[in-house]
Amino acid sequence: MVLVLMSNRLKICLAASAGGHISQLLKLAESWKGYETCCVTTTGVVQEKLQKYGKVYVVGECNREHLLKVVAVFVRCVNIILRERPNVVISTGAAVGCVMCFLGKLLGANVVWIDSITNVEQISLSGRMVKYVADLFLVQWPELAEQYSNAEYVGAVV
Amino acid sequence: MIFLTVGTQFPFDRLVKSVDEVVSQDGFSDDIFAQIGESSYRPHNFEAVSFLEKRLFDKHIREASGIISHAGIGTIMMALDDRKPLLVMPRLKEYGEVVGDHQVAISRKFEELGHILVAHSKGDLLDRIKKLQSFVPQQRTNQAEVTADRITKFLYELSSLRKS
Numbered sequence: 520m521v522l523v524l525m526s527n528r529l530k531i532c533l534a535a536s537a538g539g540h541i542s543q544l545l546k547l548a549e550s551w552k553g554y555e556t557c558c559v560t561t562t563g564v565v566q567e568k569l570q571k572y573g574k575v576y577v578v579g580e581c582n583r584e585h586l587l588k589v590v591a592v593f594v595r596c597v598n599i600i601l602r603e604r605p606n607v608v609i610s611t612g613a614a615v616g617c618v619m620c621f622l623g624k625l626l627g628a629n630v631v632w633i634d635s636i637t638n639v640e641q642i643s644l645s646g647r648m649v650k651y652v653a654d655l656f657l658v659q660w661p662e663l664a665e666q667y668s669n670a671e672y673v674g675a676v677v
Numbered sequence: 678m679i680f681l682t683v684g685t686q687f688p689f690d691r692l693v694k695s696v697d698e699v700v701s702q703d704g705f706s707d708d709i710f711a712q713i714g715e716s717s718y719r720p721h722n723f724e725a726v727s728f729l730e731k732r733l734f735d736k737h738i739r740e741a742s743g744i745i746s747h748a749g750i751g752t753i754m755m756a757l758d759d760r761k762p763l764l765v766m767p768r769l770k771e772y773g774e775v776v777g778d779h780q781v782a783i784s785r786k787f788e789e790l791g792h793i794l795v796a797h798s799k800g801d802l803l804d805r806i807k808k809l810q811s812f813v814p815q816q817r818t819n820q821a822e823v824t825a826d827r828i829t830k831f832l833y834e835l836s837s838l839r840k841s
Contacts, residue, residue: 528836529832529835529836529839531832537685537686538684538685538686538749538750538751539749539750539751539753539754541751542750542751542754543750543754546819546821546824546825547821547824547825547828548825549822549825549826549829550824550825550826550827550828550829550832551828551832554832562685562686564685564731567731580686582776583776584776606835606839607832607835609828629835631828631831633824635750635779636750636783637750637779637780637782637783638779638782639779639782639783639785639786640782643779644777654831655827655828655831657824657827657828671827673820673823673824673827674819674820674821674823674824675819675820676819676820676821676824677750677753677754677757677817677819677821
């Protein structure tokens with residue numbers, strides 16, 4: 520009975536850049552309690568904080584202005600997604616979260632995206648891309664939910 | 678003691694230099710301790726380190742009478758949690774300090790709501806630093822719990838679908 524339950528347990532990959540993105544994601548830790556999780560982030564600064572949520576992968580910083588770094592990070596993310604094969608990817612951004620969501624989706628994972636509270640007037644660039652593959656897309660300002668059809672406003676995490 | 682931090686990821690010479698220049702002016706007497714990251718500007722008027730180990734960083738946040746920082750949401754969250762008076766200077770894309778101007782938007786919004794003070798440049802910095810000591814931040818209630826519940830519900834429905 521226990522073995523059957525464990526094999527039905529969802530495997531979740533948490534993905535967020537170090538800094539404000541991870542801080543916001545960790546505010547939601549109650550939601551993945553009891554599930555098997557692993558974490559993908561950009562620098563080792565937050566590794567200690569994340570270790571209680573399972574294996575932590577540090578893939579390096581990347582943003583839209585350094586495309587070569589994005590490619591390197593992308594390759595590391597491909598290796599992680601093939602190794603972990605999560606059922607769900609939960610992310611608050613930024614670019615690393617976006618990459619993990621798309622790669623996860625390619626392997627059949629469900630995608631949960633929570634756009635950062637710092638995006639006040641419009642959803643982030645990563646968010647605007649991920650909303651095409653997201654199964655649950657949350658925004659933290661009510662006006663943003665009005666702008667996009669599949670965006671849901673529940674509240675602000677901060 | 679006022680704690681100045683630029684965050685852990687990028688330098689912020691403009692903030693460090695501005696604070697260094699205004700504190701030597703009349704009417705300012707508080708101690709400042711700074712974590713300046715990879716900023717190349719070294720201040721003359723207060724002690725600064727590049728990096729602080731997490732435990733020490735948290736200790737400085739806890740013990741500070743006020744915090745001056747970039748408008749990174751991570752630092753804003755820490756200050757709100759500890760109910761510390763916080764003065765931010767948003768990083769600007771035009772100076773290569775950040776990839777977009779989201780720090781300006783969140784600063785404006787949180788200033789409107791009374792949670793933080795904002796200085797956009799050296800020009801308004803001295804005035805804001807003087808206000809910092811007596812600033813009482815408006816408390817913020819968040820909906821992290823209901824947001825987590827929403828995700829819990831989603832995961833539960835997904836689990837149920839897989840079992841059936």
